[in-house]
């Protein structure tokens with residue numbers, strides 16, 4: 667049974683998830699949100715998260731928010 671209701675694509679992992687947070691018009695799933703919070707700056711994953719988040723801010727600025 668396929669139920670895609672309330673599923674939104676996470677901008678970090680690009681999976682479609684139900685639970686998560688919205689940042690401006692974008693969505694970050696619960697899993698990635700926790701990872702971002704728990705990721706140390708020295709962590710290899712950190713640059714990826716920062717890049718994805720940067721894209722959110724850049725997109726929102728382009729929209730003139």
Ligand SMILES: [Zn+2]
Nearest residue numbers: 676679695698
């Ligand atoms: Zn995610």
